Amino acid sequence: MAGVRLILKYQWKAYWRRFMRAGQLTQSDMLLLLLLGALLIFKLPPVFRRAARELAIGQTVVMDQLLFALAAAWLYPRIEIAIISINPKDLIRFPLTINSMLLVRIGSFFISPAAMIITAGSLLGALPLHASPRPFIGIAAAILFFVMAASLGLSLSHMMSSAALRIRLMIVTAIVIVPLGAVLFAGGREAPRRLASIVQFTPMRLVTSAATAPNYRTALLSLMALTGCAALALLLLRWSFSRSLSDQETNRPRSNRAASLIRFPGRLGGLVRKEQDYFRKLPTVWIGLLVTLAYSQIFWFGAPHPVTFQAIILIVFSINMALSTNSFGLDEPPEINRYLLFPLRGRDILLGKNLGFVIVVWLQLSVTLPFAFWRLGWREVFIGLIEAAALSFAYMGWGNMDSVSAPYKMRFYRDSGGGSIFDALIGMTLCSLPGVAIIYLTRFNSELLAVKIASLLALTALVYLGSLHFAGRKFERDRQKIISRLS
Amino acid sequence: MEAWDIEARGLTKKFGSFTAVRDLTLRVPRGVIFGFLGPNGSGKSTTVKLLTGLLTPTAGDALIAGEPVTVENVAIRRKIGVLPEDDALFRALTIWEHLEMSGPLYGLKREETESRATQLLRHLDLWQERETYVEQASFGMRKKCALALALLHNPRVLFLDEPFEGIDPGSSRNIKDMLLTLAQKGATIFLTSHILEVVERLVGQYAIIIDGEIVCQQTVEETINAGRTLEDVYFQFAGRPAMEELAWLG
Numbered sequence: 230m231a232g233v234r235l236i237l238k239y240q241w242k243a244y245w246r247r248f249m250r251a252g253q254l255t256q257s258d259m260l261l262l263l264l265l266g267a268l269l270i271f272k273l274p275p276v277f278r279r280a281a282r283e284l285a286i287g288q289t290v291v292m293d294q295l296l297f298a299l300a301a302a303w304l305y306p307r308i309e310i311a312i313i314s315i316n317p318k319d320l321i322r323f324p325l326t327i328n329s330m331l332l333v334r335i336g337s338f339f340i341s342p343a344a345m346i347i348t349a350g351s352l353l354g355a356l357p358l359h360a361s362p363r364p365f366i367g368i369a370a371a372i373l374f375f376v377m378a379a380s381l382g383l384s385l386s387h388m389m390s391s392a393a394l395r396i397r398l399m400i401v402t403a404i405v406i407v408p409l410g411a412v413l414f415a416g417g418r419e420a421p422r423r424l425a426s427i428v429q430f431t432p433m434r435l436v437t438s439a440a441t442a443p444n445y446r447t448a449l450l451s452l453m454a455l456t457g458c459a460a461l462a463l464l465l466l467r468w469s470f471s472r473s474l475s476d477q478e479t480n481r482p483r484s485n486r487a488a489s490l491i492r493f494p495g496r497l498g499g500l501v502r503k504e505q506d507y508f509r510k511l512p513t514v515w516i517g518l519l520v521t522l523a524y525s526q527i528f529w530f531g532a533p534h535p536v537t538f539q540a541i542i543l544i545v546f547s548i549n550m551a552l553s554t555n556s557f558g559l560d561e562p563p564e565i566n567r568y569l570l571f572p573l574r575g576r577d578i579l580l581g582k583n584l585g586f587v588i589v590v591w592l593q594l595s596v597t598l599p600f601a602f603w604r605l606g607w608r609e610v611f612i613g614l615i616e617a618a619a620l621s622f623a624y625m626g627w628g629n630m631d632s633v634s635a636p637y638k639m640r641f642y643r644d645s646g647g648g649s650i651f652d653a654l655i656g657m658t659l660c661s662l663p664g665v666a667i668i669y670l671t672r673f674n675s676e677l678l679a680v681k682i683a684s685l686l687a688l689t690a691l692v693y694l695g696s697l698h699f700a701g702r703k704f705e706r707d708r709q710k711i712i713s714r715l716s
Numbered sequence: 717m718e719a720w721d722i723e724a725r726g727l728t729k730k731f732g733s734f735t736a737v738r739d740l741t742l743r744v745p746r747g748v749i750f751g752f753l754g755p756n757g758s759g760k761s762t763t764v765k766l767l768t769g770l771l772t773p774t775a776g777d778a779l780i781a782g783e784p785v786t787v788e789n790v791a792i793r794r795k796i797g798v799l800p801e802d803d804a805l806f807r808a809l810t811i812w813e814h815l816e817m818s819g820p821l822y823g824l825k826r827e828e829t830e831s832r833a834t835q836l837l838r839h840l841d842l843w844q845e846r847e848t849y850v851e852q853a854s855f856g857m858r859k860k861c862a863l864a865l866a867l868l869h870n871p872r873v874l875f876l877d878e879p880f881e882g883i884d885p886g887s888s889r890n891i892k893d894m895l896l897t898l899a900q901k902g903a904t905i906f907l908t909s910h911i912l913e914v915v916e917r918l919v920g921q922y923a924i925i926i927d928g929e930i931v932c933q934q935t936v937e938e939t940i941n942a943g944r945t946l947e948d949v950y951f952q953f954a955g956r957p958a959m960e961e962l963a964w965l966g
Contacts (some may be wrong), residue, residue: 288723499817513889560806569770571821641808705787709771713945 233329236320238334244340273353281360283446284367289437292357293425296374296433299354302347303378304385318390318474331470338383342555351375358440366448367440373455386536387469389512394472398557403519409525414537415530432458495589497581504585507559508552510641517548517593528600530608535609536668538601542613543664544595547657549590551639553628554656556582558639562712576701579632583625591617612671615682619663622689627660629693629700633707637712661691708716719781721746721873721904722767729762729928736762738928744921749895749905751915751922752871753946755954759928764877767773767906768798780873788914792899794822797871797881803862804882807851810862811842814850815868822869829868836864837920856882860945863891876907880914892918915947924953 280449282292321332338344355375360368388394409427413420428434435451435458442448493501508514524541527533551558556579557565568578594617635649663685670681704711722744729737739760739817740813745751756762767778769785779786780792798804805814812833819829837843840860850858859882866874873896882890894904895918909915914938915922923933931953939949 244793382941392833496820496823497815498821503806503809503813503817510808521898563800563802563804564806566770566802567806570768570804571786571818573821574790576787599850708787 230329232323232325233332233336236323236333237340240333240337241340244337258660261686264277267435277353278355280357282439284357284361284437287441289363289434289441290425292440293352293428293433295357296371296436297428299347299351299375300378300433302350303375303382321474326469327467327474328707330474331467334470335383339441358436361437361440363440363442363445363448366442366445366452367436370436370439370452370455373452373459374433376431377455377459377462380459381658384462384465385471386643387466387473390473394469395522395642399515405520406519406683407523407526408518411526414524415527417537442639455544456565497577497584500581501577501588502585502608504582505588507641508585508589511552511639512644513542513551513557514593517545519595520548521545521593524574525600528604532604535605535612537662538597538605538609538613539616539668539671541597542617542620543661545593546590546617546624546664547661549586549593550624550628550653550657550660551625552589553583554631554653555636555639556586556628556632557636557711557715558632559641560715563715565708565712565715575633575704576697576700578704579629579697579701581633583629586625586628587621588619611621612667612682615686616664616667619667619686620660622686622693623660623663626689626693626696627656629696630703631656631701633703633711636711638715719746720744720779721748722906723764723779723782724767724776725779726765727763727766727773727778728775729759729771731767737766737773740925740928742923742930742933744904746904747899747902748909748921749899749919751919752906752908752925753910753912753915753922753950754908754925755955756828758925758954759781760925762801762874762928763925764798764906764908767801768796768875769793769799770798783953786794794869795872797866797869797874799859799862799866799874799876801877803858805850805858805862805865808849810847810849811837811853811857811864812846814861814865818865818866818868824869829850829901831866833864836867839890840864841884841890842875846892854882856884856887858885860882867894872903874903874906874907878908880909880911888914912947912950922946924950926953 276291276295279694280295283289283291325333339348351371355368355371358364358371361367369513385398388398412424416423432455435455439448439451442451492498521541524537527537560568571578594613598610598613601613623695631652635652667682670678670685674681720743722742724740728735734942737909740763752760752763762771767772767780767785769778769787769789772787776912780795783789783792785792788900794888814830815836819833820826824832829931834843837846840863842857842860842864844878845853845857848857850861853861859879863876863879866876876895879891883891892914895907899905899920907915907919919936921933921935923930925931932949935951939946
């Protein structure tokens with residue numbers, strides 16, 4: 230245990246040193262966090278009171294929603310490892326047992342402020358259960374539920390670290406997400422209700438049923454079921470951790486690699502291919518593909534409203550936002566040095582990255598195109614393509630400036646964890662504007678539509694060209710700052 | 717007037733209050749192998765970075781073949797080949813992909829790139845490992861890959877930061893022969909190394925840098941004529957760290 234404590238002490242030091250150095254919490258972030266904090270303080274107590282009132286009379290709708298939100302938050306470990314300084318795999322050299330290393334792993338997770346906030350939020354979230362008919366059993370069930378959710382989140386993170394487990398996980402995710410997404414997309418306005426009915430069959434329902442059970446026998450049964458779930462999740466955590474320690478990334482023959490999705494011609498071809506190689510190692514890219522796959526399923530049952538097609542294009546771009554706004558995030562400092570050794574200007578390097586981004590996002594969108602053509606007709610597909618082009622210019626235009634101004638570290642097989650929340654919110658709003666404008670113009674203001682859309686496209690293209698030039702210069706000027714932020 | 721392929725004029729680099737390189741001036745003529753020696757942390761790699769444009773100097777100028785080295789000067793980067801301290805490789809690409817990607821950036825046709833890459837990898841005994849991802853490659857393999865990248869476009873000036881570190885004896889011999897041939901053909905080579913015997917056999921001129929300042933610059937011939945070895949000169953300036961009695965060891 231002394232070894233675990235010592236490592237955690239240095240992990241704590243290293244984490245905060247890195248956190249401060251990378252400037253991940255900017256002044257604008259602090260302001261936004263304060264605003265969000267204030268909102269939570271003023272918004273949450275009424276929700277808690279409502280949940281408590283409901284629980285007191287045996288109803289569970291609000292509490293179920295609260296538990297659902299907290300369970301989603303516990304999936305956070307998929308992100309967090311990007312900024313953890315000592316990787317669990319690096320611990321193998323020390324004379325520690327697997328259980329000790331697992332303790333280090335769990336302890337390290339709770340070092341991050343986000344993990345602390347989730348823990349505090351979960352404990353607060355369990356408070357309304359005191360008003361339920363069986364408060365002690367309810368709170369115990371909630372704690373078991375959080376243990377289970379945290380274990381699942383961490384297990385997911387471990388599975389993503391192992392090449393073999395990652396593929397299996399992706400297949401399972403696709404099998405679950407695509408039909409589920411299709412059901413929700415097909416539901417339209419009914420989607421929240423359908424989601425609520427799906428929630429009925431998840432372990433979080435066991436918490437509220439334990440708290441509102443008519444007798445002790447039913448309450449204890451729910452509690453026992455949750456204990457079983459938590460035990461299984463802990464076993465999964467232990468197993469996935471030891472697998473992630475022992476699994477080595479294996480050399481795959483090139484013929485098996487799906488890397489070269491599109492061979493881009495010209496001298497930048499190699500760089501574009503490299504970007505595709507890197508991007509396909511990010512979960513967000515696959516999530517985007519799953520979303521378009523799920524959406525495409527609804528075409529089998531008839532023609533959806535064309536606006537849903539335009540909306541899905543907007544959604545796919547927002548899912549891939551980090552690829553354009555943090556183009557250097559996946560590059561290690563030596564890799565930035567390699568860019569500088571190539572006989573290329575900053576704008577050429579950014580152009581290579583932009584082309585990689587465009588290919589990856591358009592490939593995700595291409596899944597829906599044949600379906601849209603089939604059910605919605607060529608006009609809607611054409612408008613969709615124009616929207617995608619305008620969004621590409623907007624995301625790359627903003628993204629180039631953001632990439633060289635505030636880069637942050639990203640890791641393969643992890644969600645993007647870092648960067649300024651403030652920048653991300655502004656970026657997403659601004660970059661989505663051309664898409665929203667095209668939706669508005671095509672649906673509500675179709676007079677001189679071609680001229681308006683062409684002007685919008687030209688404007689976004691112009692903004693993009695300007696950003697390529699300025700961001701390219703800034704990259705050349707601030708290369709050491711970028712390297713330092715990524716190290 | 718002699719043609720200097722590498723020239724540094726009062727080159728200074730400060731990181732905050734720390735001065736890594738101080739008022740460094742040196743000239744390397746064309747076709748010379750120049751050894752740059754010094755203890756760890758003396759400023760060797762920083763100098764290489766300044767001369768290749770990876771770092772911007774706080775003061776002074778770096779010139780390659782008479783042209784200033786700046787980040788905007790793309791033409792300079794076509795003339796130089798660099799094996800940097802950190803190898804500067806993309807961890808998720810294979811060794812072959814690195815070469816395949818780099819050739820066209822220097823204006824080489826695909827066939828020419830593949831032909832040169834094949835020859836280089838065979839010469840460096842890296843052909844069998846060409847499909848290895850850099851992140852899975854050994855230290856020596858990464859070094860050889862970075863060296864192949866530095867040579868692929870047949871540069872006029874080569875900067876090699878510790879080229880023999882982690883390299884097996886057979887490949888090391890091949891590299892030495894290749895460098896000598898390159899210099900005979902008119903290429904200029906600027907190399908840093910801690911292996912003094914290798915430097916003594918390979919270089920024509922050398923400089924020793926201590927705490928960011930050049931303390932000695934001469935030809936190997938001058939050293940030999942003075943009846944000394946490179947090791948003698950090196951220890952005269954760099955000294956040796958004090959020996960601790962590690963009685964607990966063993």
